[in-house]
Amino acid sequence: MQQNNNPALILLAALIPLALLAALVSGPVSIDLPAALAGGWHSEAGDAVILWQLRLPRALLAILVGGALGMGGAAMQGMLRNPLAEPALLGVSSGAALAAILLLYYGVAWQSGWLLPVLAIGGAFGAVACVWLLAGRGASASRLVLAGVAINAFLSALMALALNYAPSMFAMQEIVFWLLGSLANRGWDQLLLALPFILFGAVLLFCARNYLRALSLGEASAASLGFRGRRYPLLVLGGIAAAVGAAVAVAGTIGFVGLVVPHLVRPLVRQDPARLLWASALAGALLLLLADILVVNFVGAQELRIGAVTAFIGAPFFFWLIVSVRRGQAL
Amino acid sequence: MKTPTLQVSCRDLSLERRRTPVLREINCAFSPGELTAVVGPNGAGKSSLLETLAGVLAPASGHIELGDRDATAIPAAERARLCAYLPQSEAPAWSLCVADLVALGLLPWGRAADRPQRVAAALELVDATHLSGRAVTRLSGGELRRVQLARLLVGDAPLLIADEPTAALDIRHQLQLMHTFRNQADAGKTVVLALHDLSLAARFCDRILLLCDGRLAAQGAPQDVFTPALIGDVYGVSCEFRWRDGVADFVPLDLL
Incomplete structure (x- = not known):
């Protein structure tokens, strides 16, 4: 892999601070940004509180969560050698979601800001562990996917059951909104909770980067290049569970x-699955931050959920993908 | 490029796949400077033997010795520097460019400063220099096979293993490739190939391993192994070998 510092990647990285600035001035009330910045962290002035306690943590969380989802998607596609793989395939998202739903169900979620994310991360790890055990020793990529589909189906059934017997309309609404994903009302607590898990996941994936490279040749070739045994797939699965699990835990x-972003940036890194991890983290962060800017500037009776926005970005992407495949380009 | 040498031997090597034995008590040795062809009918265990030698599969019983060490005692990363392996089919998952795919063969050696030169030299060996910048998804079957061979040759591994490297190649590139493997062996490497083309095997290889039902039916020089009686036993066909100056024309005649 030649290290050509791609100008497009540098541009991507440079756009993030600009988008961050845009996010800080976006919102239902306009604030005096220089004064709020000068006021500092402890200032009790209205503008400073909005900036430091509301907009800044929310924007940073968008960067963090977007980065984790993009990186998790790139790792997943690299490990399964499949451009249509996404982290949800391994049950990470549904594991976290089910744990969150059960808490919302019993209405104890908001007694503590920490309880729900911590349990959701546990749910993500639990789901991935089930997939790993179900797939069995020395599982190939296709067996992992099959196990993931099975676990996902089971978790979805449990979620449907929980919705079915929701104790009140209020609880049901809360569950549905949580499933749509949102960055609203998140603060430093959620940011500080997710950060160590996402960094830990990034470190695990970094350790597995050459495994992902070797896997582009196939599983037997990767084994002959020295990437044998359970250690490397476990690194990737653990990295995805930590990073994506924490992201889902704090943002729904x-x-x-995770599906679209690796596709968009793959040409920028000459299709190298290892550098794709970082490129996808950058692009995912930027995409989610831009989507959240759209959300906070959207005026409507109900808050627009960011999951709905990303779905609207994702669906046309597949139309474009079909068109490009029909023109004879490789998927 | 320094050329370390490696003596390889298998003792009572057996392998099971899904609890079915596919290799039974194989005893054989591969020496530096020798080009060995593993031949036999479909399902005889050629690929299984090669994968076990390469460390992709773990034997059910028996030993492989690389040099004077037991292969199981060698860490995976170090073993990858001793042995380069090309599977029978290897489909790249991503549309990497040819030079990047060949460079993957250097992964066991970590960061190499002379990587571009090595990649260029390996591509030249397989007559694929002109493909260097092309995406691997835009190669023909034969071009892809040659590029994968460059990936095999790009490192320093003293043991080269390739599973049916000449399949999908035209006659010119088949001959060129066998010359390349011959040169690698002459330079001191231990080379093991699975081949279906018995004429190529007889002409270029020093030793033949004839496999049948996971057992070693015969091993030795081409003249000793390629006899109508042995080939008739193993493949169930009548045939003729016409030897001229060490070059054999293999002519299959009919089913037995």
Whole structure:
């Protein structure tokens, strides 16, 4: 892999601070940004509180969650050698979601800001562990997918059951909104909770980067290049569970980012599955931040959920993908 | 490029796949400077033997010795530097460019400063320099096979294993490729190929391993193994070998 510092990647990285600035001035009330910045962290002035306690953590969370989803998608596609794979395929999202739903169901979720995300991360790890055990020793990519589909179907059935017997309309509404994904009302607590898990996941995936490279040749060739045994697939699965699980835990299930983003940036890294991890993290962060800017500037009776926005970005993407495949390009 | 050498031997090697034995008590040795062809009917265990030698599959019993060490005692990363392996079919998952795919063969050696030169040299060996910048998804079957061979040759591994490397190649590139493997062996490498083309095997290889039902039916020099009686036993066909100056024309005649 030649290290050509691609100008498009640098542009991508440079756009994130610009988008962050745009996010800080976006919102239902306009604030005096320089004064709020000068006021500092502890200032009790209205503008400073909006900036430091509401908009900044929310924008940083969008970057963090978007980065985790993009990176998780790239890792998933690399490990399964399949451009249509996404982290949800392994049950990470539904595991986290089911744990969150059960809490919302019993209405204890908001007693503590920490309880729901912590349990949701546990749910994500639990689901991935089930998939791993079900797939069995030395499982090939196709067996992992099959196990993921089975676990996902089971978790979806449990979620449907929970919705079916929701104790009140209020609880049901809360569950549905949580499933749509949102960054509203998130603060430093959620950011600080997700950060260590997402960084830990990134480190695990970094350790597995050459495994993903070797896998582009196939499983037997990767084994002959020295990437044998359970260690490497476990690194990737653990990395995805930590990063995506934490992202889902604090922001709900936000679809399409993990699926679409690696496709968009793959040409920028010469299709190298290892550099794709970082490129997808950058692009995912930017995409989710832009989507959230759209959400906060959207004026309507109801808050627009960010999961709905990413779905609207994701669906046309597939139309474009079909058109490009029909023109004879490889998927 | 320094050329370390490696003596390889198998003792009582057996392998099971899904609880079915596919290799039974194979005893054989591969020496530096020798080009060995593994031949036999479909399902005889050629690919299984090669995958076990390459460390992709773990034997059910028996030993493989690389040099004077037991292969199971060698860490995976180090073993990858000793042995380069090309499977029978290898479909790249992503549309990498040819030079990047060949460079993957250097992964066991970590970051190499002379990577571009090595990749260029390996591509030249397989007559694929002109393909260097092309996407692998836009190659023909034969071009892809040659590029994958460049991936095999790009490193320093003293043991080269290739499973049916000449399948999908035209006659010119078949001959060129066998010359390349012959040169690699002459330079001191241990080369093991699975082949279906018995004429090519007889002409280029020093030793033949004839497999049948997971057992070693015969091993030795081409003149000793390629006899109508043995081939008739193993493949169930009558045939003729016409030897001229060490080059054999293999002519299958009819089913037995």
